[in-house]
Amino acid sequence: MVKLATARECRAYSLGGGGAGSSARNRWEYINAGVYVFGAVLLAGGFLGQLLPWAGSxxxxxxxxALGLLCVLAANLHDxxxxxxxxxxxxxxxxxDYQLALVELAVPAVQSVGTVLTLVAVVFFEIQKERGYRHGLAKHGLNLLIAGPALWCLGSIHNICQVYERASGHVQLLQKSVQIPFLLGSTLFLIGGIINRHHSFKLLGRTWAWFGLIGSLLFLAGGVLNLLKVFKTQQMGGRGLEKLRGGAQERLSMEREGKVPLILEHGGRRGDPAMPPPPPGSYKDALVSSAS
Known part of the structure; x- marks a missing residue:
């Protein structure tokens, strides 16, 4: 998950665009964080159900x-x-705007694709539990259990490498406390998929279920911390947050206001009104004429 809470001066965390009201943006951000927490709970419950001795099938x-993964996918797609x-x-x-391209768009897109691959793998195994073993589905499912978490790891690493130079230490601590559990959880899912692919005599071994359970609990911890971060950053009302200059958000805001961009191509300042020429016969005109 990647949020706008610590990255944009003009937050538009809703599907209504920049014109959405502040209360609507805050509500959608809370809903997004809550859906992710609910998905992590379902994911952990699904793995726990495979480990309980009395669970049977x-x-x-x-x-x-699978339901938990659908919730996680919905949260990432909304991001x-x-x-x-x-x-x-x-x-x-x-x-x-490289921040927009490499973080705000690329990270949730990669996370969503990884979630889809993991969800397809779970569906493949569900089909085999019902209709019997099929080598083709088993092979693809085991490979997808590695590919999906690998994309989760890639997105998490990319997201955690972002450092906000001017944001307050409190905000950055909140940000890292969310990113680190997601990275660790993704890594555990990847390790579990690799071990299950090469060292398991069953289609889905208990080792994979244990790694998945611990990884899901880390996702849950990250989701709860993200909910706390959303609450804290909204209470701060923008104080201590990173103010990105010259990005896509600022360009659009200035276009709506009918202004020119801030920084000129040749280093001059934009937005400063052009100085009118001095009227004929003025003192400034005489100084300019004598200097030339």
């Missing part, structure tokens, strides 16, 4: 885990759509 656990809405769905702005 693992099919119910896989179904619950992506909300960030696109923040620039009025003008994807061409990514060419002049």
């Amino acid at each position: 693992s099919r119910p656990g896989l179904a619950v885990a 992506l759509l909300a960030h696109v809405a923040g620039v009025d769905y003008r994807l061409g702005m990514a060419g002049v």
Whole structure:
């Protein structure tokens, strides 16, 4: 998950774009964080159901885990759509705003693809539990259990490498406390998928379920901390947050106000009104004429 809370002066965390009201943006951000926490709870419950000795068949656990992945996918897709809405769905702005392209769009997109791959793998195993073993589905499912978490790791590493130079230490601590559990959880899912692919005599071994359970609990911890971060940053009302200058958000705001951009191509300042020429016969005109 990647949020706008510590990155943008003009937050537009809703599907209504920059014109959405502050209360609507705050509500959508809370809903997004809550859906992710609920998905992590379902994911952990699904893996726990596969480990309990009295659970019997693992099919119910896989179904619950699939529902959890759907919630995680919904939260990540909303992250992506909300960030696109923040620039009025003008994807061409990514060419002049690397933060928008490499973090706010790329990270939730990669996380969403990884979630889809993991969800497809779980569906494959659910089909085999019902209809019997099929080598093709088993092979693809085991490979997807590695590919999906690998994309989770890639997005988490990319997201955690972002450092806000001018944000307050409190804000950055909140940000890192959310990012680190997601990175650790993704890594555990990846390790579990690799071990299950090469060292398991069953289609889904208990080792994979244990790694998945611990990884899900880390996702849950990250989701709860993210909910706390959303609350804290909204209470701060923008104080101590990073104010990115010259990005897509600022360009769009200045376009709406009918202003020119801040920084000229040749280093001059934009937005400063042009100085009118001095009237004929003025003192300034005489000084300019004598200097020339």
